[in-house]
Amino acid sequence: MKIETAVVALAALAQETRLSIFRLLVQAGKEGVAAGGLGEELGIPPATLSFHLKALSHAGLVKSRTEGRFVIYSANYAEMDKLIAYLTEHCCAGDAGQCAPVRKC
Amino acid sequence: MKIETAVVALAALAQETRLSIFRLLVQAGKEGVAAGGLGEELGIPPATLSFHLKALSHAGLVKSRTEGRFVIYSANYAEMDKLIAYLTEHCCAGDAGQCAPVRKC
């Protein structure tokens, strides 16, 4: 991942409304949630929601598919994986292991 | 970590100049680098550098100590660890394991 890509992804998540949307989508799993569902759940007006979904989408962090009148959004786990890998590799090295997430192996 | 804290940390890293500063500090290790050294390395004028260091500092991602006339900045690995843990926990769950950084255990 290039630094520009990382910056775009970080910027997409660096906003409370968008981070909330993304968290909700992560929780929802790969089934996803319709735009309207997100708006209702989080109390965001349609235009504002659409604006934020565009940012997340542009960053590649969410995918969308159309089902009839609904647009279903879902988290793109693969892209999030890449972002975390980037942060772990470039922003935690130097003193290796220091920032590795705790895992029971 | 609260969502507000995560947003502040993400916002601190969601800017190319600041992400570059942080990467450089991570590489530099716990010894750290003087503000002037960062400015010279990255070609950033003092006032601009100071502005960005303040943002990183406010997010808790960097620490600083004064040595004579120099202010030495260093990465706060612990805070970065917390951020990665937050992202892994809240933004990669739902379909557990999907986003876990690849590690050989």
Place this chain on the structure above:
DNA sequence: TTAACATTTCTATAATATTGGAAATGTAGA
């Protein structure tokens, strides 16, 4: 004390992001 230097604060300007109402677009069912 005085001069040199490192860094921050002050300040103004420019650029970018956020918000949400209203209108436009597209789809489904009557």
Place this chain on the structure above:
DNA sequence: TCTACATTTCCAATATTATAGAAATGTTAA
């Protein structure tokens, strides 16, 4: 086709962020 509904685009107002010169602050060494 006509109507209802979901979502997006358009637009304008507002807020926040980034940039960097100049001045201020603090520190060291002569």
